[in-house]
Amino acid sequence: MESEMGPEAGEGSRSEEPGAESAPFAVVDSGPEPGAPGAPLSGLPPYPTQTGAGYGPGYGPGYGPAYGPGYGPGQGAGYGPGQAPGYGQMPPGAPYGYPPHGYPPYGYGYPPPRPTGTNGLAVASLVLGICGFFFITPIIGLVLGLVGLSTVRRTGQKGKGMAISGIVLSSLWIALFATFITVAVIITPDPAQRDADGNVVKAGAVPVFQLHLNDCFTLPAGAFSTDTSTRTLKVVPCSTPHDSEVFGLFDATESSFPGKDALWNDGTSQCVEKLAAYVPDAVTLPTGSQVQFIYPDEQAWSRGERRLTCFLQSKAATMTQSLHRDLSSYTADQARFLNALNPYLTAVNRMKGLPDSADLPTLEQSAGAVSNAAQGEVSALRAKPWPADVQPAVDAMVLKQLQVASLWARAAGESDQGAFQDDVRQANAVFDKEDMGEIRSALGFAAVSGGGTQATV
Secondary structure, three states: OOOOOOOOOOOOOOOOOOOOOOOOOOOOOOOOOOOOOOOOOOOOOOOOOOOOOOOOOOOOOOEOOOOOEOOOOOOOOOOOOOOOOOOOOOOOOOOOOOOOOOOOOOOOOOOOOOOOOEOHHHHHHHHHHHOHHHOOHHHHHHHHHHHHHHHHHHHOOEOHHHHHHHHHHHHHHHHHHHHHHHHHHHHOOOEOEEOOOOOEEEOEEEEHHHOOOOOEEOOOOOOOOOOOOOOEEEEEOOOOOEOEEEEEEEEOOOOOOOOHHHHHHHHHHHHHHHHHHHOOOHHHOOOOOEEEEEOOOHHHHHOOOOEEEEEEEOOOOOEOOOOOOOHHHOOHHHHHHHHHHHHHHHHHHHHHOOOOOOOHHHHHHHHHHHHHHHHHHHHHHHOOOOOOOOHHHHHHHHHHHHHHHHHHHHHHOOOOHHHHHHHHHHHHHHOOHHHHHHHHHHHOOOOOOOOOOOOOO
16 A cells, blocks of 8 residues: 655645645644754655654554545545644655555566467377377377366467367277277187196187197188188187197207298108107098198297197098097007008108109109108018918018019109109009008908098109
């Protein structure tokens, strides 16, 4: 609140509001002469005395109730009877007798200018909302959009539309990701359950490179084709209808990816050998059975996958028991015959597994292996006598296998592919399935079903 001073001595009265009377100014006490010691400053009336002159009851110095300084109710510029003109106290820091005016006191000033331009948070929210496919960006974009929108409303900056757009886009991305995650959880099958021996007791999903020996499953249509990527298979108890069964597992030993052809050759060679140990009497396999295997492509190899998985696949999901049979479940003569025959069958099936693009040296090397296996079969069959009812059929088979071994050896030395194919056809024609059938029947084997393992190429 400001305080006012009356006019200096010798001046006329101050003009008041229209209709108010003017009263001449009267000095209450002239005091010492100007310039004398103790004299008041020139032109300024003395301070009021301690008696409280100029004060009304309950009011500050020089003020009447609810009126300006030094005035009574309804009066003009004059003073109340017997009162000296009152003065209000000088505000701290103001010059003597004058109220501060012009600039505001220290500590106060004009309000800071309002921010201009486009809000950066709104811009960032919009950019992150557009780039929401990076998964984490829509979350950040949503937060920045909400903060930016609040800032724009408070400061008046531009960017409200950008903030809203960023919030909307980020929310849509978050909803999309949430949908994908929910669908993935719903469609992902439960994992298979196994007993203490590792056998499947409840159907479920298993990654293709984590299949176990003896796992049974039905191969989905189109699995492992060039345009699909199969990562899991649904395994079932082998008592449940299925078309495939795992019979062998091994790891590739190369330090770097060897290529598809090398893995194919390795899989063919080892899988046919492991089949003889899993199903010693392989000719009893279901009709149309095929030896298949799963191997890692270059992408899976880069993730550290090295496992090759051998499995047998039949034409239809009609198998309801495991194909595995241990050699100890056969009689001594049956096991002896199988041990003599299986190396030859393995060599033949290895050659059948060669790619169509195999060159002549590769074919000749494989033909030499078949010839050696046939000679080994003859030696095993001649090692000791057979039962009387079996010996004649064994002798007939030995003579035929000697011719087969000779033809395969000749094929291994051919320099022309046409001549090589002629030798192979003759070797297949000489092999006599009837002799082998007679031996099997005499030894009490099950009938041959025409399965996937054959004695000819």
